[in-house]
Amino acid sequence: MTTLFVTVGLPGAGKTTRARRLARDHHALRLTPDDWMIPLFGEPEAGGGRDVLEGRLLSLALDALRLGTNVVLDFGCWSRDERSAIRGLAESTGAVCRLVYVPVDEATQRARIAHRWSTAPEDTFPVSEADLARWRTQFEPPDEAELLGHGTDAPPAGWPGWAEWAADRWPSFP
Template sequence: MDESAEPPREDARPAPALVLLVGLPGAGKTTLARRLAAADGLLRLTPDDWHLPLFGTSLRAEGRRDLLEGLMITTALRALRLGTGVVLDFGLWSRDERSALRALAAGAGARCRVVHLPVELDVQLERIERRRAEAVGETFPMTRADVVGWRRRFEEPDEDELAGRALPAPPPGWATWAGWAADRWPTLEVDGP
């Protein structure tokens, strides 16, 4: 028996989870994020809640959205290290974004779950219009052309992502997912391993 190994902690709890909500506008991400946060005691991080009061309805806000998301991811990683689960309500349209966040969660000692919320175009457009009418000033302007273009750019998660299987290698030019993530979200701070 290895006497140098630490005995199991009596208060051993399962590792906290990072839940990544993946989907386009109108897919139901924020509704689900609120439900998960309330039911499971997760910290809910939704960039739109901060973006609109800080930057108005400009979707990208001259790159400031990426800065805001980086700060939120840093907060998520700190919460995970403290044992608090987090739900990120970001959309996460690209496989690379999701892979980077899965790697960062593992580095913070957390489990990661990818939840995809698919939505048909007609349902999506109806939800966007209803939200715009019911929450004046609390949503972004989106045209049908915007939505159709976004649907073309969206990378649906595959079975490996949804099942939490092994991560792909970082994109060419990047040694680690943390390095890629720090470039994608310039305000990201990766503490610890």
């Protein structure tokens, strides 16, 4: 069965390293926004450009799943709603969605980000202590039931389905 692997975690957790391994081991297409943002825009967010890019990559992932290609979506997926939307969309193609949570403690996260910046600044972006603190408050770690794939949450109130929610979250998602 075709599988969508979704990496979940904060910057510096090791998501992209895990995503590369998953892509190799499962003959999967790996879609990582960070691989595109710096070459295209020279920065990680680009005034909302990241959300636009993620919407296009999500659409490409669903097309690949429909064609029978495994996909690794390396977004980070900080919110349960994002993960539920992606799971629901993947399941609508007949694929299985597997969350791959990569937790990281603060000291390891700081060390990895500092190492990345010192060894490959052209492939990364600066991260401040304020960024790290803010991101930790925004991140919603998945619980055991979510990691085991027990059902997909219903969309938030006011949304008829996950496709509509996703089109609002990722403006370029069709």
